[in-house]
Amino acid sequence: MTQAGSPRDGESGAESSTDSGASADALADGRSGDDALSVSVSRTGGVAGIRREWRIDVDGDGRADWILLLDACPWSTAEYATEAPAGPRGADRMTWTIAADGPEQARRAEVPEPELTGPWRELVDRVRRDGEPVAARGRALPREERPIRRRPVEPRGGA
Amino acid sequence: MVTGIVPPFLLSRIAEAESARLAVAPRAARRTLALTDTTGRRRAAITFSVDGDDLVAELTDQPDRTIADAQGSELLPGTVVRKEGDEPSGDVAVDEAYDGLGATFDLFSQVYRRNSIDGAGLPLDASVHYGENYDNAFWNGERMVFGDGDGEVFGRFTASVSVIGHELTHGVTEATLGLEYQGQAGALNESISDVFGVLVEQHGKGQSVAEASWLIGEGLFTPEVEGAALRSMKSPGTAYDDDVLGKDPQPAHMDDYVETQEDNGGVHINSGIPNRAFYLVAEKLGGHAWERAGQIWFDTLAAKGARDRVPTDADFARFAAATVSAAAARYGESSPEVDAVRAGWAGVGVMTDDAGRKSAGR
Numbered sequence: 001m002t003q004a005g006s007p008r009d010g011e012s013g014a015e016s017s018t019d020s021g022a023s024a025d026a027l028a029d030g031r032s033g034d035d036a037l038s039v040s041v042s043r044t045g046g047v048a049g050i051r052r053e054w055r056i057d058v059d060g061d062g063r064a065d066w067i068l069l070l071d072a073c074p075w076s077t078a079e080y081a082t083e084a085p086a087g088p089r090g091a092d093r094m095t096w097t098i099a100a101d102g103p104e105q106a107r108r109a110e111v112p113e114p115e116l117t118g119p120w121r122e123l124v125d126r127v128r129r130d131g132e133p134v135a136a137r138g139r140a141l142p143r144e145e146r147p148i149r150r151r152p153v154e155p156r157g158g159a
Numbered sequence: 160m161v162t163g164i165v166p167p168f169l170l171s172r173i174a175e176a177e178s179a180r181l182a183v184a185p186r187a188a189r190r191t192l193a194l195t196d197t198t199g200r201r202r203a204a205i206t207f208s209v210d211g212d213d214l215v216a217e218l219t220d221q222p223d224r225t226i227a228d229a230q231g232s233e234l235l236p237g238t239v240v241r242k243e244g245d246e247p248s249g250d251v252a253v254d255e256a257y258d259g260l261g262a263t264f265d266l267f268s269q270v271y272r273r274n275s276i277d278g279a280g281l282p283l284d285a286s287v288h289y290g291e292n293y294d295n296a297f298w299n300g301e302r303m304v305f306g307d308g309d310g311e312v313f314g315r316f317t318a319s320v321s322v323i324g325h326e327l328t329h330g331v332t333e334a335t336l337g338l339e340y341q342g343q344a345g346a347l348n349e350s351i352s353d354v355f356g357v358l359v360e361q362h363g364k365g366q367s368v369a370e371a372s373w374l375i376g377e378g379l380f381t382p383e384v385e386g387a388a389l390r391s392m393k394s395p396g397t398a399y400d401d402d403v404l405g406k407d408p409q410p411a412h413m414d415d416y417v418e419t420q421e422d423n424g425g426v427h428i429n430s431g432i433p434n435r436a437f438y439l440v441a442e443k444l445g446g447h448a449w450e451r452a453g454q455i456w457f458d459t460l461a462a463k464g465a466r467d468r469v470p471t472d473a474d475f476a477r478f479a480a481a482t483v484s485a486a487a488a489r490y491g492e493s494s495p496e497v498d499a500v501r502a503g504w505a506g507v508g509v510m511t512d513d514a515g516r517k518s519a520g521r
């Protein structure tokens with residue numbers, strides 16, 4: 001378990017939504033407590049059809065790094081890519097859902113496995129390495145206390 | 160198996176290579192030669208036997224397998240490590256893939272007389288050791304790809320013959336019905352792969368309907384996981400129930416159909432419904448599931464005119480109607496097979512009980 005954050009006071013998702021590009025420096029200045037950042041990556045599909053999720057809560061020192069990585073990801077293109085029909089050929093590929101909730105904003109994208117490259121891939125690998133698996137039930141935080149909705153079911157681009 | 164005229168290329172091969180030895184072969188000896196025609200596409204084995212004064216030649220379609228090793232990368236295909244006819248490599252994933260493709264080829268060839276994925280001897284290509292701790296197997300439109308698993312939840316994906324059969328069958332479905340990979344059509348696509356995946360295993364083991372486990376991907380989970388397999392066709396929703404993975408979400412009836420955006424509209428979830436329908440048909444007919452139930456599903460997939468009866472965006476009801484037509488075409492309108500098919504779909508709420516009763520003459 002490498003969970004770094006403390007339980008936050010309020011729901012993330014935040015009052016204000018500022019420009020993401022300019023956010024890194026401001027956030028990196030080390031405001032603590034209620035501006036913790038939470039990143040979750042989950043995959044669905046595959047021959048097993050079993051959903052798996054990993055999550056990390058970040059605050060303090062590590063956050064600037066994470067924000068740089070988050071800002072490097074092409075969120076806006078991925079939001080619109082979600083409804084792209086599966087290719088005419090092939091089956092059993094997985095899809096990744098990537099969500100970042102911070103004090104400034106919440107971002108969310110769906111990325112088909114073959115497109116999980118570059119910063120997306122780095123982000124997913126890092127959350128899986130440094131974060132913790134989210135159990136489908138039991139073990140982890142009680143559902144209502146989790147800062148991120150486990151099954152955000154707004155269709156595409158909801159964040 | 161094909162009997163009949165021996166093509167000229169075979170005769171010339173035999174004349175060159177084997178005539179001298181055949182002439183001195185002891186009575187009743189059988190010789191089998193692996194042969195490839197001049198286009199290099201179709202492979203066959205010719206088996207000679209002596210029956211009285213006659214020399215009998217039998218031609219059997221043979222697979223043309225090539226297994227590559229991606230060596231932990233995600234670059235395909237990787238390095239070729241075992242080709243058709245090569246000795247076992249000693250790498251368990253390579254050899255399981257080779258044998259599993261062979262078992263799948265045998266089911267389609269020997270039982271349904273389909274020569275490979277395209278019906279024309281398409282080579283079977285697979286890559287193993289794909290990615291790092293990769294928890295999946297997939298069909299990419301050209302080849303079957305297998306990961307080694309993460310070792311915590313999943314072991315290597317070649318460990319289950321039903322999964323290898325599942326992947327190869329995606330190729331067959333693509334070459335025949337071309338079902339979309341979305342919603343009910345996608346769940347049918349998935350179910351067809353599960354159906355022939357379990358039939359490969361049952362055929363290989365010689366199991367009857369009653370003896371078979373009807374599990375997809377038995378043995379893929381590590382011992383840490385509370386679960387037997389990825390899916391159960393006999394009892395969808397019961398394959399696993401684990402703290403980390405959750406409970407198998409498959410429905411067994413239309414009443415429990417899962418509407419979701421995930422997984423292309425739940426293609427691996429709602430496949431439980433047609434899976435269970437197939438099981439019910441097989442259970443009703445008894446014996447070997449690949450014989451009648453499997454034949455009806457195969458005809459629905461690949462018989463002449465199949466694409467007219469099952470459009471690429473077919474829903475469950477449309478597919479169900481096509482299986483009834485296939486059963487009627489092969490076994491007759493008033494046959495136990497047609498009744499079993501209707502009852503199977505009624506059992507999962509896709510056809511009404513009325514249709515089932517009517518066909519049963521009540």
Ligand SMILES: [Zn+2]
Binds near residue numbers: 047091325329349
């Ligand atoms: Zn599949």
